[in-house]
Amino acid sequence: MIILKNAAVSPYLKPCTVTIDTGEKVALLGASGAGKTTLMRLMCGWLTPTSGDVIAPPVGEFAYVPQDLDASLNPAMRVGDIITEPVAIANGDVAAAVARIPELLRTLDLPADAAGRFPRELSGGQRQRVGIARALIAEPIVVYADEALSALDHTARELVIELFQAPGMTTILVSHDLPAAEKLSDRCIIMADGGIVEDISSSELWDRTNASPARAKLIDAFELLHASSMP
Ligand SMILES: Nc1ncnc2c1ncn2[C@@H]1O[C@H](COP(=O)(O)OP(=O)(O)OP(=O)(O)O)[C@@H](O)[C@H]1O
Incomplete structure (x- = not known):
């Protein structure tokens, strides 16, 4: 289990409160600079909160999958x-x-x-x-993946998706890819301006009703990209 109680990293991350149960699959979503990596680094214990508390598995019990696996x-x-x-x-x-x-x-x-x-x-x-x-x-028991999936080739991506689905394994992934986040996670934490603005079920990801401005922007950006890639 991962518990953040008003955990902040001044001045980059506002107080964040979140509990992630063992086995949950969570996506951290948000625009560039929203605070996703900072939140993940806090969970890994690589950053110490300037206020609040973090309880998370220690080194040796979690894995971190970097963005540039090859390098x-x-x-x-x-x-x-x-x-x-x-x-x-x-x-x-x-x-x-x-x-x-x-x-x-x-x-x-x-x-x-x-x-x-x-x-x-x-x-x-x-x-x-x-x-x-x-x-x-x-x-x-916990895998943190920071934008790792976007760089993978198709086969590796499919394999990783399968591995991440293992029951009992907690996965926290930072992603800019909304369909991948929906597929790989049960829950989406939306971040903006250094704070958590929404914590929703992945099934609600595309539902604009009551969507935060940050999530609406992510959906807009996806639709724009999708539309421009059409012939
Ligand atoms: N050590 C630091 N020194 C200066 N600024 C920092 C530091 N760590 C984080 N920041 C700032 O905190 C904010 C959040 O950064 P973070 O890397 O967490 O964003 P992100 O959501 O992961 O962005 P991206 O999607 O671009 O990777 C940014 O404005 C960043 O510039």
């Missing part, structure tokens, strides 16, 4: 070591993590011998999937 891989390390690195850093059971690699490679549709290769010996899409394997190796 997050160390080119000088072999894929197997890259994948198990978070376990080694957390002083976890590296041998058990190594034993999980073959299954993870299969799940993510990566070559069976990928662990012995360097990132440059894989395709761009395969490297992205190595980044996902790295995030999932420690069997996190």
Whole structure:
């Protein structure tokens, strides 16, 4: 469970109060600069609130999937070591993590011998999937994904969508992609000007009745983009 009680990061984030239950799938939505990453960093414990409280799983129990998965891989390390690195850093059971690699490679549709290769010996899409394997190796109970999905190729995206649906896994994802947020989450937290302005069920995402100005703008932007991409 993640609990924020009036948690603020002055001057960037206004007091935010939110409770996320274990297993919930939550999307953080909002325009650029709305405060999504700041809120996520607060939940990860990478930022300390200047006021209020944050209760969230500690390092070792959550995974963070960065936006640029490919660039997050160390080119000088072999894929197997890259994948198990978070376990080694957390002083976890590296041998058990190594034993999980073959299954993870299969799940993510990566070559069976990928662990012995360097990132440059894989395709761009395969490297992205190595980044996902790295995030999932420690069997996190919470996964934070900061705009990670938009950069994924189709196969990796579908795989990640499936993995994120695992019951019991809490997923918090920052997204600019409304259809993806609707598909991947049960709940949408809409942010604007450094604060939470709406906390709604994903089924209400497209309903303009009582929509906050921030959500109405997101819907407008999506429709504009969608209309302009029509022939
Ligand atoms: N360390 C910092 N120094 C200065 N400004 C900061 C810092 N951290 C956050 N901000 C500001 O706080 C606001 C929220 O930033 P944040 O990165 O959380 O937005 P976001 O909603 O994730 O945006 P984007 O979608 O563009 O990534 C922005 O105005 C940003 O410039």
